[in-house]
Amino acid sequence: MKPIQVGLIGLGTVGAGVFHVLSRNQEEIRRRAGRGIELVAVNRRNLDQARAIVGDKAEVVANARDIIANPAIDIVIELVGGTTLAKELVLEAIAAGKHVVTANKALLAVHGTEIFAAAHAKGVMVGFEAAVAGGIPIIKALREGLTGNRIEWIAGIINGTTNFILSEMRDKGLDFATVLKEAQRLGYAEADPTFDIEGVDAAHKLTIMSAIAFGVPVQFAKAHIEGITQLQATDIRYAEQLGYRIKLLGITRRRDSGIELRVHPTLVPAKRLIANVEGAMNAVVVQGDAVGTTLYYGKGAGAEPTASAVVADLVDITRLHTADPDHRVPHLAFQPDALADTPILPLSEVQTSFYLRLRVADEPGVLSSITTILAEHNLSIDAVLQRESNEGEKQTDLIILTHDTLEGRMRAALAQMQALPTVLGPIVSIRKEELA
Amino acid sequence: MKPIQVGLIGLGTVGAGVFHVLSRNQEEIRRRAGRGIELVAVNRRNLDQARAIVGDKAEVVANARDIIANPAIDIVIELVGGTTLAKELVLEAIAAGKHVVTANKALLAVHGTEIFAAAHAKGVMVGFEAAVAGGIPIIKALREGLTGNRIEWIAGIINGTTNFILSEMRDKGLDFATVLKEAQRLGYAEADPTFDIEGVDAAHKLTIMSAIAFGVPVQFAKAHIEGITQLQATDIRYAEQLGYRIKLLGITRRRDSGIELRVHPTLVPAKRLIANVEGAMNAVVVQGDAVGTTLYYGKGAGAEPTASAVVADLVDITRLHTADPDHRVPHLAFQPDALADTPILPLSEVQTSFYLRLRVADEPGVLSSITTILAEHNLSIDAVLQRESNEGEKQTDLIILTHDTLEGRMRAALAQMQALPTVLGPIVSIRKEELA
Numbered sequence: 001m002k003p004i005q006v007g008l009i010g011l012g013t014v015g016a017g018v019f020h021v022l023s024r025n026q027e028e029i030r031r032r033a034g035r036g037i038e039l040v041a042v043n044r045r046n047l048d049q050a051r052a053i054v055g056d057k058a059e060v061v062a063n064a065r066d067i068i069a070n071p072a073i074d075i076v077i078e079l080v081g082g083t084t085l086a087k088e089l090v091l092e093a094i095a096a097g098k099h100v101v102t103a104n105k106a107l108l109a110v111h112g113t114e115i116f117a118a119a120h121a122k123g124v125m126v127g128f129e130a131a132v133a134g135g136i137p138i139i140k141a142l143r144e145g146l147t148g149n150r151i152e153w154i155a156g157i158i159n160g161t162t163n164f165i166l167s168e169m170r171d172k173g174l175d176f177a178t179v180l181k182e183a184q185r186l187g188y189a190e191a192d193p194t195f196d197i198e199g200v201d202a203a204h205k206l207t208i209m210s211a212i213a214f215g216v217p218v219q220f221a222k223a224h225i226e227g228i229t230q231l232q233a234t235d236i237r238y239a240e241q242l243g244y245r246i247k248l249l250g251i252t253r254r255r256d257s258g259i260e261l262r263v264h265p266t267l268v269p270a271k272r273l274i275a276n277v278e279g280a281m282n283a284v285v286v287q288g289d290a291v292g293t294t295l296y297y298g299k300g301a302g303a304e305p306t307a308s309a310v311v312a313d314l315v316d317i318t319r320l321h322t323a324d325p326d327h328r329v330p331h332l333a334f335q336p337d338a339l340a341d342t343p344i345l346p347l348s349e350v351q352t353s354f355y356l357r358l359r360v361a362d363e364p365g366v367l368s369s370i371t372t373i374l375a376e377h378n379l380s381i382d383a384v385l386q387r388e389s390n391e392g393e394k395q396t397d398l399i400i401l402t403h404d405t406l407e408g409r410m411r412a413a414l415a416q417m418q419a420l421p422t423v424l425g426p427i428v429s430i431r432k433e434e435l436a
Numbered sequence: 437m438k439p440i441q442v443g444l445i446g447l448g449t450v451g452a453g454v455f456h457v458l459s460r461n462q463e464e465i466r467r468r469a470g471r472g473i474e475l476v477a478v479n480r481r482n483l484d485q486a487r488a489i490v491g492d493k494a495e496v497v498a499n500a501r502d503i504i505a506n507p508a509i510d511i512v513i514e515l516v517g518g519t520t521l522a523k524e525l526v527l528e529a530i531a532a533g534k535h536v537v538t539a540n541k542a543l544l545a546v547h548g549t550e551i552f553a554a555a556h557a558k559g560v561m562v563g564f565e566a567a568v569a570g571g572i573p574i575i576k577a578l579r580e581g582l583t584g585n586r587i588e589w590i591a592g593i594i595n596g597t598t599n600f601i602l603s604e605m606r607d608k609g610l611d612f613a614t615v616l617k618e619a620q621r622l623g624y625a626e627a628d629p630t631f632d633i634e635g636v637d638a639a640h641k642l643t644i645m646s647a648i649a650f651g652v653p654v655q656f657a658k659a660h661i662e663g664i665t666q667l668q669a670t671d672i673r674y675a676e677q678l679g680y681r682i683k684l685l686g687i688t689r690r691r692d693s694g695i696e697l698r699v700h701p702t703l704v705p706a707k708r709l710i711a712n713v714e715g716a717m718n719a720v721v722v723q724g725d726a727v728g729t730t731l732y733y734g735k736g737a738g739a740e741p742t743a744s745a746v747v748a749d750l751v752d753i754t755r756l757h758t759a760d761p762d763h764r765v766p767h768l769a770f771q772p773d774a775l776a777d778t779p780i781l782p783l784s785e786v787q788t789s790f791y792l793r794l795r796v797a798d799e800p801g802v803l804s805s806i807t808t809i810l811a812e813h814n815l816s817i818d819a820v821l822q823r824e825s826n827e828g829e830k831q832t833d834l835i836i837l838t839h840d841t842l843e844g845r846m847r848a849a850l851a852q853m854q855a856l857p858t859v860l861g862p863i864v865s866i867r868k869e870e871l872a
Contacts, residue, residue, distance in 0.1 A: 294573075319764065330470070
């Protein structure tokens with residue numbers, strides 16, 4: 001049978017990875033797919049740079065639309081990035097009847113509903129394993145591996161840059177700014193690292209996983225997003241003393257009243273496997289009602305890990321494109337006519353526990369005034385750590401771990417505590433999850 | 437569309453789990469699969485016990501063949517276990533044109549080649565996600581999620597009983613026999629635990645993963661199998677001091693000359709994620725040339741985790757049964773006509789490193805005589821730990837970690853060392869893998 005013909009738009013680092021993996025493993029891939037998969041045309045504005053990568057093994061075109069217009073091409077890989085041109089190209093490819101494979105998390109988190117609807121109407125598939133957690137087949141696990149389950153929650157380290165920074169901060173006791181510079185020097189962080197360190201990239205990926213897990217449309221605008229820029233080495237140390245690590249987690253959880261969708265630094269018990277995921281690695285924990293806890297770990301970025309996911313999508317499309325379209329794997333895991341309108345909960349209704357650090361005057365009655373406020377808001381305390389103040393010091397750190405509560409209730413209590421004359425600086429609050 | 441009709445043979449613990457998961461999550465499953473999945477008939481010899489589980493929600497039949505003969509049934513779930521009756525039933529179901537889902541690792545590790553050939557000839561699918569690592573979708577990850585990769589090796593904790601025993605031995609410093617009794621009392625080990633503690637169950641699962649990873653037929657008879665019954669608490673302690681944990685691993689690795697296929701206790705660096713998998717949990721590490729290291733973690737047994745995998749197979753079959761049979765996911769990941777005849781390597785040609793513990797006389801020249809033997813066999817030493825002997829003691833423990841070598845070479849050296857008059861007891865040797 002004639003090989004599946006693939007065109008690639010955006011031949012950058014990942015695109016080159018796709019080319020190399022497809023070339024190197026073509027025999028292995030054909031033995032698996034039952035049909036060859038051939039990259040026949042690639043697009044990059046700079047033709048010389050493109051030819052330096054693919055040689056004469058694929059046609060090189062300067063105009064992305066030439067890939068889409070090519071009637072020989074069955075599948076278009078979009079690796080342009082961004083949400084403007086990429087959106088146009090993906091929609092045009094779909095309109096032209098091409099299946100699409102993309103690694104573009106921002107595009108799908110923001111415009112997924114429109115794109116998947118267009119693909120469904122046209123009877124083509126959009127593969128996006130590479131959009132979440134790089135080479136880890138987490139989209140496949142969620143959409144196909146756990147179909148018997150009612151998914152309860154997902155918690156993931158889905159941004160390698162921030163996990164690298166947090167690992168370094170803990171290992172070396174350094175502060176955020178110092179480690180960020182090191183990460184940039186080593187290539188783990190980009191020159192403009194905003195999307196990573198502010199949690200936006202993680203929120204894109206989380207939005208996609210949440211939709212797939214719970215059968216709801218992608219709703220990036222409703223995600224609560226906090227990055228790691230405010231995180232202090234002090235709190236990483238205190239967390240450690242209490243048996244916790246701090247990770248930037250994307251968390252989405254089904255509650256009776258709606259779905260939590262949030263990215264923020266989180267204390268996690270040090271004994272949990274995910275707390276031990278170090279450096280630039282990614283990991284996603286999925287809790288299902290039948291399977292219990294499962295975890296998926298691997299490289300979340302990089303040319304070949306991402307290419308691994310792109311090629312898996314190519315093979316899947318090669319397999320499923322002859323299947324009855326109604327029984328292909330639905331884009332959002334659930335059939336388009338079976339999506340739910342479960343609301344995304346506002347932050348005030350999120351349930352979580354907290355780590356609090358208060359700089360307080362070292363005098364009688366301070367702890368009592370604080371615990372009274374917590375009690376008034378129905379907040380129960382799990383643990384308290386009061387540092388011995390040094391000789392002559394008049395203030396000390398008070399660390400409190402709470403049990404689960406509504407975020408809104410905690411915010412109200414925090415405002416009251418912050419107003420106490422014995423609380424001497426801004427209170428640090430970091431969410432905590434037991435993940436059990 | 438009419439729901440897919442499913443019959444279940446062998447309504448035991450897992451079967452009941454399948455019934456409960458299918459009932460409880462039927463709406464969610466239908467929203468995913470695009471079609472209902474209905475368990476219409478179950479088989480168990482004791483009809484009253486069967487009715488106590490399914491009530492009037494499914495027909496109860498005493499004869500398994502009534503399930504197979506039922507023309508309304510599309511998919512047969514085999515949960516009988518064993519390799520005799522189960523084999524007959526699976527082959528009969530295939531001959532009757534039914535798709536089959538099974539959790540039977542022994543059956544597939546031993547008779548997989550025959551069963552998959554029959555299914556291929558008949559154009560039906562045999563799903564077996566539940567046969568390896570319970571609820572972890574590892575078969576799907578290997579067959580579909582990593583199709584772009586040349587798989588290099590797999591190392592897995594794929595038997596919960598032995599991992600529970602090893603975790604307890606380490607945590608509590610107890611010996612094997614004591615912990616085994618505790619595990620039996622808690623239900624983590626069966627009354628006859630032979631298949632688990634001798635590594636046979638792990639070898640069944642490893643055999644299946646190895647075939648899928650490397651595109652070779654299942655060859656259980658060629659697996660090298662060692663269990664944990666000889667493992668001593670002393671070695672767990674020494675390993676700990678050297679920064680290692682001891683796990684029962686199933687390891688399969690592609691070498692230039694063939695494939696390694698082996699189950700044995702293994703030292704693993706304590707900092708590896710898999711070394712921190714505790715209790716009855718399972719985890720599988722897969723190394724691919726493009727994706728690098730990935731890890732999959734979850735419950736490897738139990739009614740609902742196993743049911744989770746069975747239901748995922750039911751959904752997959754619901755999706756793929758309308759697809760062109762040549763483009764369905766091949767049973768062994770590679771197309772049947774594209775399997776390789778790469779040999780399974782004999783143990784002497786396996787490459788690994790070693791932990792050695794020698795009880796030696798505490799006198800000059802002992803270390804030298806031993807290191808000389810190692811050097812003569814071209815075995816290089818990574819680390820040596822000599823315990824201070826107690827006052828008045830005339831013997832001591834000598835621990836040696838080696839670098840990678842051929843097993844055959846180590847065996848020859850071990851025989852020579854064992855013959856030294858200064859070596860006072862049987863040498864303990866345990867394989868060691870860096871898994872990096």
